[in-house]
Amino acid sequence: MELKEKLVSSFLAFENTVDVDTAVHDIRSNAIKVFEEKGFPTKKEEAWKYTSLNTVLKHDYSIFPKEENALEFKDVKKYFLYDLDTYKIVFIDGKYSSHLSETTHDKIDVCLMSSALAQDKYKPIIDNYFNKIAPEDGITSLNTAFSNEGAYIYIPKNKLADKPIQIIHLSTGSESAQLLQPRNLIVVEENSHVQIIERHQNLTDNAVLTNSVTEIFVDKRAIVDYYKIQNDHENASLIDNTFIEQHAQSVASVHTFAFGGNITRNNLNFYQKGEGIDSILNGVTILEGKQHVDHNTLVHHTEPNCESHQDYKGIFDEKSTGVFNGKIIVNKKAQKTNAFQSNNNILLSDKASINSKPQLEIFADDVKCSHGCTIGQLDEQALFYMRSRGIGEKEARALLMYAFANNVLESVKIPQLKNRINKLIANKLGVNIGFDL
Amino acid sequence: MLKIKNLHASIEDKEILKGLSLNVKAGEVHAIMGPNGAGKSTLAGIVAGKEEYEVTKGTILLEEEDIEELAAEERAHKGIFLSFQYPVEIPGVTVTNFMKTAINETRKAQGLEEMPAKDMLKKIREKSELLDIDRKFLSRSLNQGFSGGEKKRNEIFQMAMMEPKLAILDETDSGLDIDALRIVANGVNKLKSKDNAVIVITHYQRLLDYIIPDYVHVLYDGKIVKSGTKELALELEEKGYDWIKEEINA
Numbered sequence: 263m264e265l266k267e268k269l270v271s272s273f274l275a276f277e278n279t280v281d282v283d284t285a286v287h288d289i290r291s292n293a294i295k296v297f298e299e300k301g302f303p304t305k306k307e308e309a310w311k312y313t314s315l316n317t318v319l320k321h322d323y324s325i326f327p328k329e330e331n332a333l334e335f336k337d338v339k340k341y342f343l344y345d346l347d348t349y350k351i352v353f354i355d356g357k358y359s360s361h362l363s364e365t366t367h368d369k370i371d372v373c374l375m376s377s378a379l380a381q382d383k384y385k386p387i388i389d390n391y392f393n394k395i396a397p398e399d400g401i402t403s404l405n406t407a408f409s410n411e412g413a414y415i416y417i418p419k420n421k422l423a424d425k426p427i428q429i430i431h432l433s434t435g436s437e438s439a440q441l442l443q444p445r446n447l448i449v450v451e452e453n454s455h456v457q458i459i460e461r462h463q464n465l466t467d468n469a470v471l472t473n474s475v476t477e478i479f480v481d482k483r484a485i486v487d488y489y490k491i492q493n494d495h496e497n498a499s500l501i502d503n504t505f506i507e508q509h510a511q512s513v514a515s516v517h518t519f520a521f522g523g524n525i526t527r528n529n530l531n532f533y534q535k536g537e538g539i540d541s542i543l544n545g546v547t548i549l550e551g552k553q554h555v556d557h558n559t560l561v562h563h564t565e566p567n568c569e570s571h572q573d574y575k576g577i578f579d580e581k582s583t584g585v586f587n588g589k590i591i592v593n594k595k596a597q598k599t600n601a602f603q604s605n606n607n608i609l610l611s612d613k614a615s616i617n618s619k620p621q622l623e624i625f626a627d628d629v630k631c632s633h634g635c636t637i638g639q640l641d642e643q644a645l646f647y648m649r650s651r652g653i654g655e656k657e658a659r660a661l662l663m664y665a666f667a668n669n670v671l672e673s674v675k676i677p678q679l680k681n682r683i684n685k686l687i688a689n690k691l692g693v694n695i696g697f698d699l
Numbered sequence: 700m701l702k703i704k705n706l707h708a709s710i711e712d713k714e715i716l717k718g719l720s721l722n723v724k725a726g727e728v729h730a731i732m733g734p735n736g737a738g739k740s741t742l743a744g745i746v747a748g749k750e751e752y753e754v755t756k757g758t759i760l761l762e763e764e765d766i767e768e769l770a771a772e773e774r775a776h777k778g779i780f781l782s783f784q785y786p787v788e789i790p791g792v793t794v795t796n797f798m799k800t801a802i803n804e805t806r807k808a809q810g811l812e813e814m815p816a817k818d819m820l821k822k823i824r825e826k827s828e829l830l831d832i833d834r835k836f837l838s839r840s841l842n843q844g845f846s847g848g849e850k851k852r853n854e855i856f857q858m859a860m861m862e863p864k865l866a867i868l869d870e871t872d873s874g875l876d877i878d879a880l881r882i883v884a885n886g887v888n889k890l891k892s893k894d895n896a897v898i899v900i901t902h903y904q905r906l907l908d909y910i911i912p913d914y915v916h917v918l919y920d921g922k923i924v925k926s927g928t929k930e931l932a933l934e935l936e937e938k939g940y941d942w943i944k945e946e947i948n949a
Contacts, residue, residue, distance in 0.1 A: 647787040650747050651797070651857065652775035652805035661800060665791025665840075 265319045265441075270298050272325050273407060279326075280410055286379055289393050293406035300400035312585040312617045313527055313556040318499045321469045323441035325408075327355040331434045333465075335362055338432055341463045346678040348459070349427040351413045355434055356442045358411065362430075370456075371416040372427055375445055378414040387416055391449050391479055395505040395533060402503050402529075405475040409445035412474075415458070419451035419481070426457040426676060431474075433498070435466025446476040448486070455485040457676060464498035469524075476504045480512040482536065487675055488514070490528075493521040493686055496551065503529045510536030510565075517674060519683055520547040520555040521690055531560040534596075537567045545574040546667045546683075548690055549582035549614075556585035563596040572603040575667045578614035589621040590631060597626050603633040608640060608666060660691040700725045700896045701746070701865055706757035708745055715741045717921030718757070723865070726893040730907055730932060731900045733918035734940045739900045740784060742918070743869040747781035748774045761865065775801075776808040778864030778895075782854040782871050789841040794853060795823060797841050798860050805861070826859040830886045847874030855886045862890070867898045872906035884909030904936035917943055 273294045280287065302319060303310040331354050335342075342350070349372045352362035358374050365373045371384075378384040393409075396402045413429045433440055442462075450456055464470045480486050492500060500523055508514050520526055532541040547555050561570040576584045586605040607616045620633040640662050648658035664671075664687065671687075674680040688694065701723040708716040715738045723729050733739055745752050746759060748771030759766055766774055789797070803813045814822075827837060830852050842850050851871050858866050868887070872880055887910050891897060899910055907915075907929060915932045917925040919940070924947055925931065935943075 641787070644787045644789050646749055646771060647783065647789070648797075648801075649771035650775055650781050650783075651801035651861065652772050652808065653801055654772050654804060654808075655770065657800070657804060658772075661792060662789070665789060668791040 265323065266301050269325060269404065270294065276326070276408055281380065284379070285389060286392060286409075290407050290409060293403040296398050296403035297400050297407055300403065302400055309558060309587065312583075313525065313554065315525070318471055318525055321439035321471070323439045323469075323471060325441050327357050327440075331355050331357075332361065333359070333432060333434065338362070338463075338465070341430060341432070341461060343426075343428060343459060343678055343682060346676065347425050349425060350430065351427065352430045352432065353411070353444065354432050355440060356411060356431075356444070370418065370421055370423055371414065372423075373414050375412040375414045375447060376410055378447070379410065384414070387449055388447075391477065392447060393477070395477055395507050395531075396475055396503070397505070397531070401473060401501055402475055405443045405445055405473050405503065408443050409475070412445040412447070414446070415448040415456065417450045417454040417456050419453055421451075421454045423454075423456040426459060429458065429460045431462045431472065433464045433466070433468075433470045435464065435468035435470070439469040440471070442470065442472040442474075444472070444474045446474070448476065448478040450479065450484045450486050451481045453483045454481075457487045457489075459489045459491065459676075459679060461491040462494055462498065462500055464495040467495070467497055470495075470498045471501075472499070473501045474503065476502075478504065478506040478514070480506060480508045480514045482509045483511045484509075485512065486514045488516045489674065489676075489679060490516065490518045491521075491683070491686075492519060492523055492526055492555075494523040496522070496524055496553070498523050499525040501527045501529070505531045505533070506541070507533045507535055508539045508541060511538040512536070513540045513542070515542035515544065515673075517670070518545040518557065519686070520545065520549070520557070521686055522549065522553055523555075524553065526553075526555045528555070528557050530558070531562070532570065533562050534564055534568050537565045539565070539568040541568075541570040542673075543570070543572040543574075544670045544673055546670050547574070547576040547578075547584055548663070548667075548687060549577070549584065550579040550690075551582060552580075553582045554584070557587065558585070559588045561590050561601065563590070563592045563599045563601060565595065566597045566599070568596065569600040570602065572605075573670055574605045575670055576605070576607040576616055577610065577663055577666065578607065578616055579610040581611070581613045583614065584616040586616070586618045586635070587621070588619070588633070590623070590633075592624040592626050592629055592631065594625040597628045599626060599629040599631070601629070601631040604635070606636045606666070608638055608663070610640065656691075657693050660688070660693040663687075663691060700762060701898075702758075702760040702763075703746075704758050704760075706745070706759065707755045708741060708752050709755055710741070710752050714755070715752075715921055716745070719918070719922055721916065721923060723896045723898060725864075725896055727914065728891065728897045728899065728910060728912045730912035730915045730929075731898060731918050732902065732915060732932060732935055737918045738921045739918055740869055743781055743867045743900055746774075746867060747771060747779060772804070773808070775861070776805050780858050780861050780863030780866045782851070782858060782866065782868045784870040784873065786842045786850040786854055788843045790843050792841050793838050794841055794856075795837045798823065798857065801857070802860060822860065826856055829859055829889060830856045831882050832856055848876060848879040851875055852879060852883055855883050859886060859890055864895050865898070866890075866895070867900065869900045870902065871899070872901055872903065880906065881909060904932045907932045919943060919947065
């Protein structure tokens with residue numbers, strides 16, 4: 263049976279495990295119909311022109327986790343930011359691990375989607391925010407239909423989340439192939455601030471497909487910093503759908519560090535709903551082998567005096583492939599918009615490739631919008647210059663690559679996270695220098 | 700220190716050096732002068748290990764060791780330093796971090812421990828003062844947006860940091876005003892000792908007023924065609940290169 267049919271027919275079984283007498287379940291029921299109608303995206307769709315899910319969809323995925331698998335912290339410690347005090351919401355094979363997690367209900371809520379859905383006191387927030395900005399495409403609808411578990415984060419107004427929050431998904435591969443569909447809801451009210459780090463990690467050779475949906479609401483003057491670490495096993499594919507609604511004078515940033523996996527697709531949409539908003543989208547992509555990463559971004563400016571800044575850097579070795587598709591829409595009303603987008607790439611091999619496509623739809627006349635895209639190689643003159651100062655070839659190449667990605671790395675606000683990412687990059691590049699640029 | 704014997708080298712099948720010989724001893728300063736296209740920068744590049752050039756004949760010995768098969772970084776580890784005619788801009792890497800990496804990578808290759816941060820900072824401070832380099836300058840991206848003079852001063856700063864056995868200054872005087880020229884020359888002179896050697900490649904005599912050479916060589920058409928003492932540089936300044944060409948062609 264094809265995956266699509268299998269999923270649609272599994273919906274009945276899923277309904278036996280959740281409360282069907284809720285508004286949320288009406289949303290799910292509608293979503294499964296949308297998925298049934300639209301199915302998985304194909305390369306015929308413009309937005310999926312360079313990314314095919316065909317090979318990924320062939321696996322016989324188990325759709326519901328059958329058992330709870332325990333992991334010892336010491337065995338998975340390296341996937342955590344362990345040198346930093348954080349809240350942690352950890353899932354093993356899609357099931358919440360209370361053992362590895364550290365949640366809170368003290369002033370802020372950092373807990374589970376399933377428990378938020380089950381309790382009346384969260385109902386107003388769920389009713390107000392759940393599935394309000396997720397678009398009705400096939401893949402998002404699929405997640406919506408089966409949405410039950412994930413992270414639930416609620417920061418009421420005038421609150422500072424006292425420490426960063428890590429959302430970590432681990433796959434033990436006890437199933438031959440596993441489909442995971444986490445659903446996160448993050449609501450940050452007026453004047454509040456939160457930092458979130460998200461990571462997906464497959465611990466075995468078995469295939470994992472994650473179709474994740476995260477909705478983030480950033481109210482007036484709130485600040486949200488979101489960091490995504492995508493450094494997964496070569497059998498792990500990820501479709502990461504993140505939708506952010508921002509209100510007046512809020513600042514939201516998403517950093518995406520795409521260092522590996524099989525096929526990674528990032529759908530990242532920002533919807534601006536007020537004046538004086540700043541949206542920041544940064545990415546560093548470093549790939550090798552046959553890895554594929556597709557960054558598909560949208561920033562929709564609807565009100566005057568807002569900004570958006572996109573800076574995506576890509577380094578592609580061997581047969582790896584990348585896509586950057588960045589869309590900016592500026593409504594007629596959104597005068598004095600400053601929207602910037604840049605996508606710079608280095609190809610280290612003749613067989614690597616990148617498709618970079620800016621899409622600007624500007625209906626206002628008094629705006630500053632720019633986009634730039636470069637594709638190049640490492641500068642041979644610079645390499646010789648560095649080598650003539652005693653820096654080995656591998657290290658010189660690595661240093662140039664660090665320098666290339668540096669402004670994005672520098673914008674990481676959590677020092678321990680910045681260190682960790684520097685180390686991940688050093689490992690990837692096979693060098694052992696503590697570059698501290 | 701450096702012995703070059705009958706060196707022939709070409710780039711893309713075009714022969715540039717055609718039997719060049721040069722013998723530089725520790726403690727000496729040699730100037731290499733010559734018209735454009737004579738092969739001066741090629742010589743500098745080959746000694747430093749630039750890979751585009753192919754050595755077709757001859758040998759280059761550094762302290763009696765043949766260095767032809769060594770990579771650029773290995774030559775640097777053995778004490779060769781090239782001050783570039785056109786220093787490369789490297790955005791995102793600060794002067795300080797570049798030097799830290801260069802020195803520690805060199806020390807690693809020499810089997811030494813990394814230099815303690817305190818010593819490194821002290822050294823950076825001393826050497827930047829020697830070359831009258833502003834502190835702020837050290838935290839800027841390497842050569843990016845530097846003026847011509849700043850780039851050259853930064854080259855000599857790097858030389859001071861690396862403390863090479865053999866320094867090759869490729870047209871270090873070009874783009875320098877007279878004050879910067881004095882600072883750079885003063886820096887080079889302070890670094891000179893009986894244990895190291897300097898090769899100054901230049902078009903003009905004026906740098907040699909400040910860095911006094913023990914020997915002056917004229918490089919023409921891929922060979923050293925005339926050698927002498929510092930007076931030869933004055934003669935070249937006065938008469939140009941045409942008389943040398945005539946002498947050779949005669």
